[in-house]
Amino acid sequence: MLDGIYKENQTLMMLDEPTFLERYILSSVRYESELHNHTVVHSDASVLPDDEVKALETRSNHIAQYGARPDNYEITYIMHNQQPWAKRSDKPCLVTYNPISEIDDEKVIERRWFQHIVHDVRHVAWLVPLFRFIQGKRRSWHCGAHTLINSQETAFVTGLAAARQIGADYPFEDPEARKMFNYYGRVMYGWRFRKARGSA
């Protein structure tokens, strides 16, 4: 099984008679339930300030802090300034995450609720290094941002690394990228990592 689903409680349910370590690691991954679980795709520019910065035309995102805690923030991704495909629309193309502002229902395209992983110091310093001890056990491999660092790039690398461990070739030529791939692979798997080798 190759698991990259980012919900380790679900992965645990899929395993037939998990070992103590599988049960411990997979059930220790925590998810936010209170904040950061709601995203709205919309075209309501009233969530952005109407000031001299002109965020709607110039910025890739806007963050509005609303409370005392550091994670009390609403963030709006201004997609038409970030992505060429979003420039084709004659309306603002916005994604507001953790919304506190009123968003006009008429301008909402979609709402999504999700669980976001708690990628805190405990997760990175304690759980991530433990994953290597369950990798490949009983033909199960784990990949995804929760097995390394929370970013799109490293999540992708973890998938490549799992494929490499199963026997796939590393598919890219760039020597710098290969160097980073081997570095992350060692972080994930230790000495058991099958390094990518190349001519360049």
Ligand SMILES: Cc1cc2nc3c(=O)[nH]c(=O)nc-3n(C[C@H](O)[C@H](O)[C@H](O)COP(=O)(O)OP(=O)(O)OC[C@H]3O[C@@H](n4cnc5c(N)ncnc54)[C@H](O)[C@@H]3O)c2cc1C
């Ligand atoms: C709002 C937001 C903004 C972000 N911005 C950035 C950014 O700017 N740059 C950056 O690098 N990172 C960013 N991140 C983090 C980044 O998106 C994640 O680290 C990355 O997407 C994790 O990739 P993943 O493959 O591990 O998990 P996911 O992308 O979550 O993929 C897991 C997949 O598994 C599927 N799945 C779940 N359960 C099951 C099941 N039971 N069966 C089958 N499939 C299932 C899900 O539908 C999903 O498609 C952001 C995250 C959020 C939430």
